Amino acid sequence: MYTLYGMTGSGNCYKPALLMRQLGIPYTWIEVDLLRGATHSPDFLALNPTGKVPVLQLPDGRCLSESNAMLCLLAEGTPLLPSERWARAEVMQWLFFEQYSHEPAIATVRFWVHYLGKAEAWRDRIRETRPKGYAALQRMELQLCRSDYLAGDAYSIADIALYAYTHVADQGGYRLGDFPRIEAWLRRVQRQPGYFAMADRP
């Protein structure tokens, strides 16, 4: 059985949990309260020396970090990670886009505002970061004018990766109303079999 160490409400932790539910892979969830420093305990650092959740422990005990690496591992051999060369390349492109251009702006501002309550204190910082988040949303909107899902016409782990923080972007003060294609896509993701809400304990 897999074990997933994560914090409820964290998009990065939600990604592999959502995928495992959708693929019917059983797993045990272990709640780790990073806000109280639990990711820096010696026990946790033995699982992941970078001190970050999520961590996916395989049935043989080996531990993997990086949420999108977990998606690749778990989805291999399923339609959610296509084997066709170009389709796979598009999925990978979106996974790296998510970690480089989307998460650091969308998830980070949400963390500052929603978890740390720093909307006022860190106003300049937020003002500086937000255009990057909007640029990422704009890029997604453009793609979703072309196809129903990010990496083409089929649901894939690219959608799981981008859904995680996009659907709660408003908690960081992002207005999604200007992105009708994104809003329609969020609803399409929510209608996928096995979907569960991020607020629920995975």
Place this chain on the structure above:
Amino acid sequence: MYTLYGMTGSGNCYKPALLMRQLGIPYTWIEVDLLRGATHSPDFLALNPTGKVPVLQLPDGRCLSESNAMLCLLAEGTPLLPSERWARAEVMQWLFFEQYSHEPAIATVRFWVHYLGKAEAWRDRIRETRPKGYAALQRMELQLCRSDYLAGDAYSIADIALYAYTHVADQGGYRLGDFPRIEAWLRRVQRQPGYFAMADRP
């Protein structure tokens, strides 16, 4: 024939160029001067709507962005991207680590200092970012105590991805002398067949 749009001296652009040389894949290099805004021209945005280099144009004309997605596409089926499940997962883990925890600290400070000449003007910013870069180097050093290459005992695209900005980290003021395992690993990478220096036109 592949076409690679990039800027000489950019680590992200160097990655797919180095891999193609090492795999013996012929390609045409097109120099794009992002410092002069060339990535925001309408012609370039048609290739990549995010306005970033590198862009890899496939022989059929399709364009891929995200340097690490290019590495995955080009290395598929070769020993540089192992097919064994866990070995592949480790490679992917390092590729995402590179884009999330390494590049934004190591490459970004190098860009500010080396290309923009802002070492003095952006001192606070640099002081704030540098510990993140050292944490990433520390994580690599720990891994390189365990294995000769990042994802185990064989050279892979994880090494190419991390080599790109690590070997020029000193241009951003990082001291690599405290990381003997990294220094030995840099030399091992430089001895790989097909290696060429980043300063040379790819």
